[in-house]
Structure formats: C-alpha cells, structure tokens
Amino acid sequence: MNLLNISGSPHVHSDESTKKIMWRVNLALVPALLVAIAYFGLNALLVSIVSVAACVLFQWLIEKFILKVPSTVCDGSAIVTGLLLAFNVPATVDMLWIVVIGALVAIGIGKMSFGGLGKNPFNPALVGRVFLLISFPVQMTTWPQVGGLFPMSLDVTTGATPLGILKEEGMAAMPQAWDLFLGHVGGSMGEVSALAILIGAIYLLCRKIISWHIPVAFIGTAFVFSGILWLINPEQFLDPLSSILAGGIMLGACFMATDMVTSPMAKSGQLIFGFGCGLLTIVIRNWGAYPEGVSFAILIMNCVTPLLNRWCKPRRFAC
C-alpha cells in the first residue's frame, strides 16, 4: 500500500488554478479577435500571432537564461499579455516588428523585472502599449480603415479613430453609436467592437474570473461624467453613449482594468479603482494631449492599487 499522506486541513481543493483562469481569459478574448480579423483582415491575425509568440518567447527566454527558474509559459499569462498588446495596436504591417519591441517591454520590463506573474504593479500589456505609443507615435496612430469582411489585400487604407476624428475634425464627423457598438469604425484591433468585448466579459463574469465592480464603476463613471460635460456643452463634448463605446473604454474596463494582479482585491477598493479609471479617462480625452486616455488612466490607477488594498479592507464578520 502507498504511504499515507499527511497535511493540515482542508484535504480538498476547488480545482481552480491560475492556468485555468488565464486560459479562460484567452478564450474570452477570442470574440474580439474574430471581429478584428473580420474587419481588418489577415493583418490583424498576423499582428496577434507575432505579439503572442513574442511575449511567450521573451518570457521563456527570461525565465530560462536570466532568472533561471522553471518556466511558467504554460500558465497562459504571457498569451493574455500578447493578445491584449495586439488588441491595443493598429492592425498594420508596420506593427509586425514594432509589436515585438512592445512585447519585450511588456514582458521584460512590465512583468519579469518585478519578479514575474503576480508581482507586477502595472498591467504589462499597457506598459508595452504606452511605450510604443510614446516611441512610435506615427505608426501607433496610423489606423487602418475597416475594409469589410476579410479584405485579403495587405495595403489597407488608413483613417482616423472616432476619437481622433473628434479631436481634429469636431463633432459632426463622428460615426453613429450603433456603428461604434458593432465596431464598424477605425481603431486599435481589439477595441473596435463593444459587442464582442461584452460577450467575452459576460463569459468571464459567469466564470467568476472578474466581478462586476470594476467594469461597472469604470464605464458608469465615464458615462456619468461625460454626460455631465455633454449637458453643459453638447457642442464641445461628445455624448455619453458614444463616449463609452468609442475608443478603448470597453476593452480597458472589461479586460485590462480587471487584471487580477494589478487591481484591488476588496470590492470597495475595486469600485474606487473603477471610478478613478473612468474619471481619468474622460479628463485625459477632453483636456489631455492624446485623443485616448484609457491606457494612462488604468496605469495611473495601478499605482494606487497598493494603497487601495491597504485602505479598503473587507468587512469583518466579528467586530
């Protein structure tokens, strides 16, 4: 007979694992990926593959040769980073090599330099994205125009994102909210279709990988705040519905702000976190130099996360 195992209680586990969580997040990102491929064609697929492959490769190399620890690429977290990074860049041929640099920054600086999964203070994909945005402003803002279903040509016409249009051409040129919802607009790969993102988010909610607090607080705050501005001056400010559908708010609120590692753990902290993200996004959009502020808003709130973890304690049972 085998030796008896000994351990303290409990002797049973929910069978939940980091690996399962990460693969489920990957699965939740698939609808948005499919929409991106449908709208931007093969380029979208190529950028995604390159980004994911680069992230996985860099993680493996760093773990093997620099940190000299057992590899953890199988847990799927590098793939999540790769996909999110790809979703945050325009689907153009130029991006194929730029995204590799982004992957190096995201994995190397954003994640592994802090000690790997679970220890990074900032969302690695956003670190990579912001680095690229600052280093390659032209390529990062050359948006391909949506070319119908499966445009196989590699030369895609370029155009502006809805928010870019707003900043440069004014309110009149804005696409309709319905187009924004379906994603029939220019923009980063993953952020164009709110619908696809919501499908993924609902899956994550059902699987209890994310809770409603951050997305609702984030989108709600952005909606209310932009609504107030719109009521004050509808000529200058975008209406609230378009505000939350255009740009990266949906992607950011559902997939990036909810990143377990970099968001607060207590529910109250998550509400404050989401509120801060929403507020900062609208502030940056309307008064900042960039047309889009989701990345910066989330990264800034990432800084606040440790403080929120300290302040927002779960309510104790026994007082």
Add this chain to the structure above:
Amino acid sequence: MKTFRMGGVHPEENKISNDAAIEVMPVGKQMVVLMNQHLGAPATPIVQKGDKVKVGQLIGEAQTFMCANVHSPVSGTVLKVEPCKDAFGLAKPAVYINVEGDEWMETIDRTPDIKRECTLEPKEIVAKLKEMGIVGLGGATFPAHIKYSIPEGKTAEYLIINAAECEPYLTSDYRVMMEHAEEVCIGVSILRKALGVPNAYIGIESNKPLAIKKMQETAKEFEGIIIEPLKVKYPQGAEKQLINAVTGRRVGSGKLPIDSGCVVSNLGTAFAVYEAIQKNKPLIENILTVTGKELPSQHNYIVRIGTTYNEIIAHSIGQLPETTGKVISGGTMMGKAVVNLDAPTVKGNSSVLVIGEKEAHRNPETACIRCGKCANACPMGLEPYLFSLLVKNNRVEEAKEHNILDCIECGCCFFSCPANKPLTDEIRLGKNKVRAMMAAKK
C-alpha cells in the same frame, strides 16, 4: 433560506453513505482508552493493572476544571496503564483493557423503550452531564458541563443545535436524525431545560430534505423546538456562522457564543445527552461514518470508543484499497489526516474517511496572482493572502493587528486559492506564533 452573512464555499457534497443505516460494530479483543479525549487536561486514571471493569464504569476522573470523565467502553481486565500513540503519533496517557464478555453497569438502562420525562433540575442535569463525561461531538470536544454552566452575569437566550453537517462526506448526524429523531428531540428538550431558554433551534442544511421533514414532524410533539432549514454553504455548521444564520447575531472578536446569548451544541451531542440523562449511559460510543469514493461499500456504525482504526477498517471493508492516499478523521474540510492506524478512536470522532491517491495530493504551489478569492471566500471577512505574507516574513505583530486570531480555520481560503497556496496552514502557523508572542509578553 437562512445563511451566514459573508464568504463561504460549496465543495462537492459527496454524501455517498447517506442511505447506509447505522450498524453496530462488534467489540474487539483489546481496547485502548485515551485519557484526554476532550479539550483540556487529561483525566486521571483511577484503575490499576489487574482491575476488573464493566461497561460504563468510570476509569478516568476529571480532577481539574477543564476536563471530562472517561468511562470504560467494555468489560474486562485492565492490562496496563501507560501512554499510547494517538492517531497523529503523539503519546497520550491511556488505559489498556482486555475484553472479557459484555457486562454492563447495572445502572444503565439498556431497554429499547424511549423515556420522555425528565424530572431533573437544571443544576442536576449539568452535574449529570459531567458525571457521564459528555463532550461536544462537533469536533472540538468541549466538555458539555462547562458549556452548560452559564457564567455569572451572562444569560443564554438561544439554544442552537448544529445539524448542518456542512462537511463533505459525513453522514452520521443525518443517520441519527433519520433513525433517532425522537431521542434527539428529547435530548434537545433536556438541554433547553438546563439552560432555561424558551426555544431551541435545530439548523439543518437544505440538502437533507428527508431529515428536515422527519425532524419537523417529530418536533411538533415537543415544545419549543424549531427546525431551521439552512442554505447549503460551507461552513454553515461553524459555531459563529450558525449563530449568525439562525439569529442574525454576530459573535465579537475573541468572544464566546454565550457573550451573544447563544449556546451551540452538535446534534450528536444532543443524542448523547439523551442517553446519558435518560438512560444513565455514559459517553462510550461514537457514531462513525466509514466512507470514501474508493471503498467498495459505505457504512455508518455505532462504535465503542477505543476501537482502533484498523479494526474499524477490517470489519467494514476488510482492508484499505491499494489506491488509498489519505485517511482522514472528520470531513475533508476540517478533518485531520491520520498517521497511525493502530490508534484508538476517541470521543468526537465522526468518520473514517478514505481518500484516493489522486485526490490526496495537493497540487504544486504557484505564484499568488492577487485575485482576492481567498478574501471573498473567508466567512470571517479576513484577508488570508495578507496573513500568508506577514507570517512568511515573521511580522507577527501586524498579523495580530489584522485579526489573525479571528480565523476559524475552516479552510475556505485554501479551497478557493487558484495558486494552491497552503493559506490555512500558514494562518495556523501564524496563529501559533501570535499566541506564543502574547504568552511571552505576559
């Protein structure tokens, strides 16, 4: 449906021995009766080598406050009085008895008649609980006579009987409800009288509809017994959570249930109380579930205390299956893994649970991803991930400030952790360190 206010998990119930009626386990050739089968100091053996003892005879006397009497579960000759290794391998004072026949004390009423009337006064009831060596059978084995002696200045308002049986696998309480509902209700009435409270509440998880129905029917004939169906959620049967579910009250940090006007006892205790008060039978038997997915058959037994694990296994299933990975005394969430199968059972044992090799191993630990699942699952509203860090870095003072001592060690944090961190182990270690620090300060 009533439940406690925060946290909790829902492990697979696995109540596979639900339908196995309670059988009587035959008495072995030799019994080893440990002297500390309860919380507190060991009882003092009052028999010597060569003494003849009868079933139910006092062999270990409670000589300190926090202690309980121990009685002989068999008749025969005392072989020796020396330490015996318990289920975890630690030597404990014990009395070895060679079994000869089955001669019971004359005072014990062995007739099958159910005796309803109890004429004893509350104080007499408590004195008899002490005499009969009754302890809490929910796992903590707290001496019953201490629990039912309400300290000066405090009043009991609620008597709550824990029949939630929220632990996976365990079915002994369920079987007792199904087969001895009336005796249990009499026992509850006696406890209610001892406390002088108007109502007693029996909390049963709603995954036992038959037991709820049976108890409700039986309780109609009794005054002041209310059946409370509870939501199926672990740890519904934890003392503080049960009080919260039934009364809505909360037991404060470092406080006892009586501070909130509640007294909680296990259903098994109520049955033992009936036998002790009405039938003069001391606590010499356990109701044990023998279960496990790997086992060919599932059983519920009445076992004399002092029967070894090996004897129970031999009688019920012959031998442990080849694939056995772990033997647990208790349920999978809070039970204790057994090392020494030659050890005798003690008061408060509720099961012999056999876990297969595959399920017995913990998965390797990975990095914490700060998902906060542990904090969400914690029924006490604590932050297990934080304790893990503090304990690892020996920041004991801070762990205390974050109320590590509130932890009830229910295991919800480890159960829900996707990184497989042994959070419950770490918190237990932290609690020990905090207690050591507090003792050193004194």
Add this chain to the structure above:
Amino acid sequence: MTHDILIAVLILGALGVLFAVVLYIVAQKFKVIEDPLIDEVAEVLPGANCGGCGKAGCRAFAEACVAQGNMEGLRCAPGGDAVMAKIGQLLGCTVEQGEPQVAVVRCHPANCGEKRRSNYDGLKSCAFANTVYTGENGCPFGCLGCGDCVAACQFDAIHMGPDGVPVVDADKCTACGACAKACPRRVIELRNKGKKERRVYVSCVNKEKGAVAMKTCANACIGCGKCAKVCPMEAITVADNLSYIDYKKCIACRKCVTECPTKAIKDVGFPAPAVKPAPKPVEAPAAENVEIPVAEKVEVKN
C-alpha cells in the same frame, strides 16, 4: 527672453534656499546624539544581523555593549574571539575566551527513508508540521525535514541532506544558534568544535522507551546506559531513556561509539577506518552509513 530666464533662476534659487533652511532646521531639531563608540563597535561586528546574541541585530548588540561598558554576558558567536577581542579593545575591558562552537544535528538520517510511514504534503515549515503529526517515520522527537533551520541560517551553512535531515557545513557555521532556535523540536544543539574538529555526540533526541523508539528508527538511543559505563571521563548521563554526552568533559576517545548497540552515537572528523570496523552488534542492521563522518559529506549508496 532674458527676463524670463532671470525669473526662472530667481524662483528656483529661492526655492533652493528655502528648502535648505527647512532641512537645516529639521536636521537640528531632530538630531540624535549617539555615542560614536557604538558606530565603532558596530563596524567591527560581522553585520549579518543573525540575532545569535539575543539582540535584534548587530547594531543593537553594539548599543548593548556600549551601554553596559563591558562584555559580561555578551558574545558575538559568528565573530568569534577575534571580534570579541577587538570590541574589548574599543571598550577597554577584558574579554573571556570562548571555545569555538558548531551546530550539530542530533538525528540520524540513515533510517528515515526505510521506516517512513507517511508522506507530508502540507506547508513546508517544521513549526507547522510539528503541530500536525509526528514526522514521516513516526518519531515524535526527531527532525521533521521541512528546513526551518536552513531558512534561518544567515551564513549558508546548513543544507538539507539527501535523506531529508539537514547537514551542517562546519567551515561556514558560525555557531550563531539561529538554526537551533528555529528548530521546533530542539534537535540542533551548539557543541564545542573540539580538538582537530573531532566530535562525538549522541545523534538522537528520542525520549521514548527503547522498544518504542526502535520501532521508528533503528539508530534511536534506547537509553541502555552502556555508553555511560564505558566512558572514562563520566561525561555521559542518561535521563528519560536518552543519553547525553557533555562536550566539555568528552575527550573523544570513541569508546562509547563502539559500545552503542544501535549506533546512535556519532563521531565526526576522525579519519575514516581503512578496513572494516569492529564486528557490528547483532541489533544494528544496515548501519553502514553511520561511520561516514558528516563533515566529509560523502555520498553513500544505500
């Protein structure tokens, strides 16, 4: 243009002066006056903050030395006599010479594997494992093998051996005592290094009766007292079924080592015997490992 530059220079300059003044005032106000001797003493100390002296760290030890003015009751084990002499010079007092010591693990690794009854699967912490069960071979006194001592060592001097019992690297060990303190079962003891680093000690702390102890480990001390009888120096005492060799009296004659029926007594630092040692007593099966001195860390095939 010049105007703008001038304003910028002036503002920055003014700010600089302002901060300098504030910093100066704060520095003066919260100045801590400390005996410079503390710094000097702290300089001499090894600076590992091992806590072996019983103080919170090297700095605390230095403060205690200076506050006390002499070295009575204070000793830095890792620093040894050299450091102590230097501190003595600084303080202008005499320092007692101490015998160099080393940590010794008093548990036999050789038999744990064979008599293993269980497999520990919980938190890798001896302090915790000690509350859960007795140990993988069922010995309630012996090493638990989770490595609390390894984690406690600041000097990389103790490592988990192949048999799950820690091995002390005598060259690196500074006898700070951190491992002994970390061990929940007090298996580790500080003993004198001995002449030519030769040591003899009872490698068992099991206080159970002989027969019970033998069940869990073939090399357990059964408290028979044979060693005490052969000892010419009366260095061996037997209490609670356990024999103990007083290292202050022991002359490392090794008579007890050959006498011990269970090979519970270990000798370390002696040259390995060229031929097979004296015929083994019947009761000690499979005890080839015992003669290998720990310090040499020879890999042994079982």
